[in-house]
Amino acid sequence: MAAPMFTVVVPATTANLGPGYDSVGMALALHMRVTVTRADAWRVNYTGEEYAELTTGEDNLIVQTVKEVARRYYREVESHLLHVESDIPLGKGLGSSATAIAAGIVIAEKLLSMTFTPVEKARIGSELEGHSDNVTATLLGGVTVTYFAGDSMEVIQLPKPEIGVVILVPPEALKTTESRGLLPADLTHAQAASGSASANVLTTAIATGDWELAGRMMELDVFHERYRKSLFPSFDEIRMYCRSLGAFGMTISGAGPSLFVAVKDGEEQEVARKLLQQFPYYEALALQPAGAGARIE
Template sequence: MNRAAGAFTVRAPASSANLGPGFDSLGLSVPLHTTLRVTPQATTEIVPLGEELRDTPADESNYLYRAMELAARRAGQPLPPARIEIETEVPLARGLGSSAAALVAGIVAGNELLGRPLDQETVLDVAAREEGHPDNVAPALFGGIVVATLDKLGTHYVRLDPPAHLGVTVLIPDFELSTSKARAVLPKEYSRADAVHALSHAALLAAALSVGRLDLLRHAMQDYIHQVWRAPLVPGLSDILEHAHRHGALGAALSGAGPTVLCFHDQREPTERLHTYLRDVLHRSGLTGRVLDLPIDTQGTVVTPA
């Protein structure tokens, strides 16, 4: 295919993975974006912008540029030089898919710069194999709610439009938690009972989201695979998982590896009571942070002419 003729912009959304029992396989996107502005030129130039990216490399070791190179390797073509300006609204190491947004934005940008030799399914497969699981990269690419698997045969997914009136409230504490640290506390083996619990609740959650059974979310989002083990790393998490439904939440879950906590809410109902409760949990835990109401992003990653 012909190389992209001019400058373009790529915007990839943040994401929340797992949603309780859907460990490494279920996620949704929210409208906080990582944005790239790519301008073909004679030499490569990497320009991180903004406070969030002040400590990221301004050279070809930048994670986002390396993601662009993944697209070139899969396509079997050299990556053309360009000026790449990077901005993000996604807080780093908070459980909102900052690395997935950067990875997807970079792969899509590399593919665009090469003239789109890769289709969307291949872009997803490249991203999922680099990340090691598809739960963040799939909603970052496609938007909405995505159930996805990764195996030797490929990356397979089903995208769901959000149920009517389903909104998201996130509590974002002011501390970072690395995914590697959050994974290190997980056990290497689980009992049959815990495996059956995880399978049944993940299936119920996917089914409830697909048909809009908001009344089932509180029950379907129960999890024994990762949240109970990660709770000591996230002060207040156990309180929220047990009590948020009493304050207007339809269900609650650790967002990805944390420390952000996600609550579903009914957009037809006010969220002030839920916000007050979440801020009180923060205060009682000796933490600071912010509480945001967000819609579920349905666009996914978008490419536009600059």
């Protein structure tokens, strides 16, 4: 068998952070690793039971992304074996599909000997994912704030925040398409103005490191939370309990079903332990944000 050529490391993400719907994402120090080896046909090997359900041939999302990037640049790409190890829960609101797309973009860039700018990568990823929040954060790392509409793509990258993170992960996955299907087609002008205001303050507070304020804004979403939260057991009780523990804020992670809790740096283990004790339905992951995005190791 041929020797491995290179390994791509890609971070999980939490998207939206409340009112930053489809725009704000944060990379998390929880990773997928994809090792690439020359092979006669495309094949993907997954380690671990959770990922065993995924397709392993040309229809796999990582492979499709590699081939789509090559097609867009009128290039041919040879087939490879991809060996995937991931600590990222699948379909649980931690950007697993975005990590697959980001891995595909970075693999294509390497195999085709191309160099994309960060914004080019974010644009390709957003077009494939359909929205820009988690795919930009997983590609670039830190916190990313994006505007993506048609031909227009704007990206602001903020450094890794100095906070701790707790992610509450329930046992059942929830497809993003299903969760998006719960959202209304329209909001009133007043609702849109309120959502825009809380998102503006959220991102400015993150940029200035004011997480007390950012955490309060995380809980003032009008775009999606009220339509989704009934799917997540004990949502309001968890929010109240997080406040009693001194957390900055709690909201849905991405499209759910996981929940994202922002806490003071260094308090994530203790808050995770207490949340697990109180809400044993959820697994509690104590994490840190990640400064680096998808990269070759």
